[in-house]
Amino acid sequence: MRKWMLTLNLQNVFSGLYLHAMFLFGSMCVVYSDCTPQQLAAFMNCSRHERHTRNYDYMEGGDVRIRQLFSNTLWFLTIDDQGSIGGTQDPADCNSILEIRTVSEGGILAIKGVKSQRYISMTKAGVLQGKENYSENCNFKEVFLENYFNAYSSAKWTKNGKEMFIALSPKGKPIRGKKTRREQKSSHFIPMKCQEDDKRVD
Ligand SMILES: *[C@@H]1O[C@H](CO)[C@@H](O)[C@H](O)[C@H]1NC(C)=O
Ligand SMILES: *[C@@H]1O[C@H](CO)[C@@H](O)[C@H](O)[C@H]1NC(C)=O
DSSP: OHHHHHHHHHHHHHHHHHHHHHHHHHTHHHHTTTOOHHHHHHHHHHHHHHHHTOSOSOOTTTOEEEEEEEETTSOEEEEOTTOOEEEESOTTOGGGOEEEEEEETTTEEEEEETTTOOEEEEOTTOOEEEESSOOGGGOEEEEEOTTSOEEEEEEEEEETTEEEEOOBOTTSOBOOGGGOOTTSGGGOEEEEOOHHHHHHHO
């Protein structure tokens, strides 16, 4: 039963990935119309970037990678210019392009919106916000789950000793940290790089 569920989840994800690729290929002009040249450059550059940071994990000096975080509830995590955290199903939404930077060893990282230049932060009460200025509230611990997804828990705050995760509901809304659990689908994300760009560049 469990195995079946897992297969089902992965199928969802891969059809999501496939759609993502098709969308980017099919409509480049529409796709980037809202991006400034810098955002576009960042997005286009990310496949090249990836080659430099093949050693993905915890390189010295703060390894940076450009990613989209695609949730197991089928949303791309977004940070908008007002600092709201949410989800989009438009894979070309600039607010979904994130800069993920390693802050310290043990998988502590900070996640910043490329467009908004705001960091995802979690308050003590478990509320997600996009902050202009980096602080310890913006540190998250990346956990690799057995189902190929990652989870991101606040590195600063816990609720009664329990981790609080970045999570998007099935409707693409952020979930308050104290209601989140490691095993919930809403806390599971796949970091996606721009493989479409790889193809275009090569
Ligand atoms: C492109 O990637 C290179 C190498 O990783 C990096 O030094 C440069 O800052 C990137 N440019 C943009 C616009 O992201
Ligand atoms: C962020 O930091 C800058 C520079 O220190 C400061 O001017 C600004 O007021 C800060 N913004 C917020 C929202 O705290």
